Amino acid sequence: MNRNVWLLFVAQSLNQGSAIAFVxxxxxxxxxxxxxxxxxxxxxxxxxxxxxxxxxxxxxxxxKFGRKPTFLVGALCTLVGTxxxxxxxxxADFSLFCLGSLSCGxxxxxxxxxxxxxxxxxxxxxxxxxxxxxxxxxxLAALLGPELVKQTxxxxxxxxxxxxxxxxxxxxxxxxxxxxxxxxxxxxxPVSSPTPLRVIMARPGFVVAxxxxxxxxxxMNLVMTSTPLEMRLCGFGVDDSTDVIRMHALCMFAPGxxxxxxxxxxxxxxxxxxxxxxxxxxxxxxLTGSDKIDFYAGLMxxxxxxxxxxxxxxxxxxxxxxxxxxxxxxAANDLIVFGTVASTAFSSGALHAAQGWVALNMLVVVPVIAxxxxxxxxxxxxxxxxxx
Numbered sequence: 001m002n003r004n005v006w007l008l009f010v011a012q013s014l015n016q017g018s019a020i021a022f023v024x025x026x027x028x029x030x031x032x033x034x035x036x037x038x039x040x041x042x043x044x045x046x047x048x049x050x051x052x053x054x055x056x057x058x059x060x061x062x063x064k065f066g067r068k069p070t071f072l073v074g075a076l077c078t079l080v081g082t083x084x085x086x087x088x089x090x091x092a093d094f095s096l097f098c099l100g101s102l103s104c105g106x107x108x109x110x111x112x113x114x115x116x117x118x119x120x121x122x123x124x125x126x127x128x129x130x131x132x133x134x135x136x137x138x139x140l141a142a143l144l145g146p147e148l149v150k151q152t153x154x155x156x157x158x159x160x161x162x163x164x165x166x167x168x169x170x171x172x173x174x175x176x177x178x179x180x181x182x183x184x185x186x187x188x189x190p191v192s193s194p195t196p197l198r199v200i201m202a203r204p205g206f207v208v209a210x211x212x213x214x215x216x217x218x219x220m221n222l223v224m225t226s227t228p229l230e231m232r233l234c235g236f237g238v239d240d241s242t243d244v245i246r247m248h249a250l251c252m253f254a255p256g257x258x259x260x261x262x263x264x265x266x267x268x269x270x271x272x273x274x275x276x277x278x279x280x281x282x283x284x285x286x287l288t289g290s291d292k293i294d295f296y297a298g299l300m301x302x303x304x305x306x307x308x309x310x311x312x313x314x315x316x317x318x319x320x321x322x323x324x325x326x327x328x329x330x331a332a333n334d335l336i337v338f339g340t341v342a343s344t345a346f347s348s349g350a351l352h353a354a355q356g357w358v359a360l361n362m363l364v365v366v367p368v369i370a371x372x373x374x375x376x377x378x379x380x381x382x383x384x385x386x387x388x
Contacts, residue, residue: 099118
């Protein structure tokens with residue numbers, strides 16, 4: 001179990017490294033290539049839309065062929081998408097860049113299942129720790145992705161980021177090799193009378209987990225996507241915004257080394273609630289000013305808040321289905337969660353352009369409070385059942 005979880009940890013690091021590099025570059029490239037600057041975040045939004053749309057096909061592929069073959073297909077698609085994005089930047093073609101973003105997004109949808117694969121490898125006893133450890137692979141990604149952008153962004157003369165995409169093409173090749181030697185569970189056996197999906201989705205644990213997950217990811221994404229744009233307007237350069245995104249990404253994933261233990265000790269509901277408090281703190285910090293330290297502090301609080309909420313939501317989700325239901329339940333969860341992420345990515349640039357940075361941050365407060373209330377209700381319901 002340890003060997004396979006650690007291999008998934010490294011594979012997740014490479015997958016997330018590509019994703020974080022894309023976040024660091026996407027809005028800036030979109031801003032440069034798009035005639036209408038309000039469309040700057042559209043490529044990233046299309047990436048998230050593809051992540052959402054890949055959820056159902058990924059679930060079908062995982063069910064039919066198993067984890068390993070589907071992850072290998074994802075690595076190949078990452079290579080193709082990276083090449084298309086690099087060509088688009090070379091040709092200064094906004095439409096082609098959007099197409100490449102779609103391809104990369106579909107792959108990230110498959111990569112989201114690394115956390116589910118970790119839960120299956122580890123078993124119920126160590127599930128929360130395995131999920132949080134694999135997601136902690138983002139720590140390496142947070143170091144790798146932004147640093148790769150900084151070191152290669154202008155290596156191809158005046159054409160920014162062309163060399164970066166060439167370097168990013170190496171990551172899925174290494175990730176594919178790691179997956180090839182990882183022992184993963186086979187495809188689940190067919191079930192003669194599967195539980196209807198509507199029954200699974202009606203379970204309180206499923207509902208609460210999905211809402212906590214979509215609020216966590218949607219709130220984080222709404223703010224993070226516009227951060228490079230706001231920093232640009234405040235007079236900061238690419239290296240400055242890349243450093244902030246890197247610190248944010250570190251705070252997203254570094255807690256993964258302990259989040260599983262915290263969940264085991266304090267309970268999944270308390271950790272989700274703490275994540276909500278930190279996310280609201282990010283919105284409060286946005287009111288304090290527009291210095292570099294303000295961006296650092298806000299995005300760091302947002303990163304840790306996302307980790308606690310999202311890892312907690314994933315752990316809670318794993319209690320809402322049995323082994324025969326897992327693929328469909330996971331696919332439905334990711335379809336809903338990343339549908340929300342896509343909508344926030346589509347709206348982030350327009351909201352930032354129309355309403356400004358402070359208003360965009362304050363938009364996350366109400367849904368976070370609503371999600372926290374639902375989590376608290378579910379926790380109280382479980383306590384009542386235990387007393388009985």
